[in-house]
Amino acid sequence: MYSKKTKIYVAGHKGMVGSAIWRILSANGYYNLLGKTSTELDLRNQEAVKQFFTELQPEVVIDAAARVGGILANNEFPYQFIMENMQIQNNLIDTALKSGVEKFIFLGSSCIYPKLAPQPLREEYLLTDVLESTNESYAIAKITGVKACQAIRKQFNKDYVSLMPTNLYGPYDNFDLNTSHVLPAMIRKFHEAKETKNPSVSLWGSGKPMREFLFVDDLAAAIIFTLENKLPDYLYNLGTGEDITIKELAETIQKIVGYQGRIIWDTSKPDGTPRKLMDVSKMNSLGWKHKINLKDGIQHTYTWFLDNIERIKQVKIN
Ligand SMILES: NC(=O)c1ccc[n+]([C@@H]2O[C@H](COP(=O)([O-])OP(=O)(O)OC[C@H]3O[C@@H](n4cnc5c(N)ncnc54)[C@H](OP(=O)(O)O)[C@@H]3O)[C@@H](O)[C@H]2O)c1
Numbered sequence: 001m002y003s004k005k006t007k008i009y010v011a012g013h014k015g016m017v018g019s020a021i022w023r024i025l026s027a028n029g030y031y032n033l034l035g036k037t038s039t040e041l042d043l044r045n046q047e048a049v050k051q052f053f054t055e056l057q058p059e060v061v062i063d064a065a066a067r068v069g070g071i072l073a074n075n076e077f078p079y080q081f082i083m084e085n086m087q088i089q090n091n092l093i094d095t096a097l098k099s100g101v102e103k104f105i106f107l108g109s110s111c112i113y114p115k116l117a118p119q120p121l122r123e124e125y126l127l128t129d130v131l132e133s134t135n136e137s138y139a140i141a142k143i144t145g146v147k148a149c150q151a152i153r154k155q156f157n158k159d160y161v162s163l164m165p166t167n168l169y170g171p172y173d174n175f176d177l178n179t180s181h182v183l184p185a186m187i188r189k190f191h192e193a194k195e196t197k198n199p200s201v202s203l204w205g206s207g208k209p210m211r212e213f214l215f216v217d218d219l220a221a222a223i224i225f226t227l228e229n230k231l232p233d234y235l236y237n238l239g240t241g242e243d244i245t246i247k248e249l250a251e252t253i254q255k256i257v258g259y260q261g262r263i264i265w266d267t268s269k270p271d272g273t274p275r276k277l278m279d280v281s282k283m284n285s286l287g288w289k290h291k292i293n294l295k296d297g298i299q300h301t302y303t304w305f306l307d308n309i310e311r312i313k314q315v316k317i318n
Contacts, residue, residue: 002060002103002227009034009058011043011092012065016172016216017107017165021062024220034058038065044087046095053099060103061096062223063089063145071134071204071272073179078137085141093148097156104160105226106149108142110212110237110276111135112164120279123164123235132273150234161231163222166239166278169297170216171304175312183213186250187302188312190257200262201254204269207247212239212277215297218290225288232286239278240290256298 008025012018013035025033034056041052043065067084074081089106096104113121114129126146131139149160173184180188186203193201222238244252250263280289292300305312 001230004029005032006030006060007032007034007056007058008060008062008227009056011036011061011063011088014172015064015066015068016170016174017168017219018062018064019172020170020216020220021064021223024217024224028224043091044084046087046091049091049095053095053101057099058096058101060105060227061092061101062105062107062227063092064107065092066107067138068174069138069179070181070185071270074135074138075270081135082137082141085138086144089141089145090148093145093152093160097152097158097160102158103227104149104152104158105223106145106160106162108146108162108164109138110164110166110239110278111139111273112142112146113276115273119275120241120277121237122279123233123237123282126235134270134272146235153234159230160234161226162235163219163226164235164237164278165219165222166212166214166237166276168214168216168219170301171308173216173301175305182211182246183249183253183298184301184305186253187257187298187305190254190259191302191305193261194257194259198261200264201259202264202266203246203250204266205246205271206267207245207250207263207265209246209271209273210243210275210277211246211249212241212243213249213294213297214239214290215292215294215300218292221291222283222288225286229286233282236283237278237280238283238288239280240294241278241280241284242294243275243277244294252295253298253302256295256302 115132117125
């Protein structure tokens, strides 16, 4: 149905996820790719989005544009997280539908599932209980995107599908300590402590929560799989199906970075959801499976961090 010359718009193509999608699409021979930075096209601006679709007429849209952040940013800027994400995705989804786009891949995250949902998280647990309060705004915005795409499938019979990746990491991640996710934050903290010979590193929470991490190139491979196959359902989890404690994650990163000091767990800071593991059997049964293990992925990310230390991304919110 789609060929290497299909015009594919990757929204958010300079972000961690978008740039991985762009790299892997290019490596697989897709050459008709469209991308705009937020300065060139602010996706919160409905008129600008409409104009872009009218002028460039993408055939497929992959939505990797979002206001993204870790626990601290989510907690402090709930308005930006709900409103900007709804604006971005509403403009993209609605304009794509009205422009005749047949295939739309929407990216959400595992935080759409209830805080205390049974583990591992299955797609059908969506909207069965209350959300984790620290990222409720972000999750609600993402849920509305999933539901809009589901409604389009049902009402207009178009291939609009939502993928929910677990925690992602890799090249081009955000390493700002105020807005980043746990894994890049730890890489930066251990690296800086090693460089400054700091005897200890303080990390948020108890270290007890369990989390799952997917290398971003594995996610990009799942996007290609979704592009090249018409998936039968509206919602799919993406992950490794394996989780570790935050403490184990910290020790793994500490070892890879080569930091010799002590870890102090700051239990005055929130832990977030106790456990978040995706049930990925639905997507695995169709044929996609992750390939990169956590140690290799962290090693790759740390090497990238060292090679790009002068220009690592530090997302500020205002
Ligand atoms: N990171 C994770 O762990 C994770 C986990 C699960 C799901 N996801 C999902 O993956 C997607 C991408 O996340 P990411 O980690 O790649 O985030 P990211 O690195 O922060 O990238 C976000 C992208 O969105 C673009 N963007 C933000 N606001 C925009 C606006 N108003 N107009 C146009 N573009 C805008 C940014 O463009 P500029 O750089 O040009 O400003 C950037 O390219 C999100 O939907 C997220 O929910 C991420």
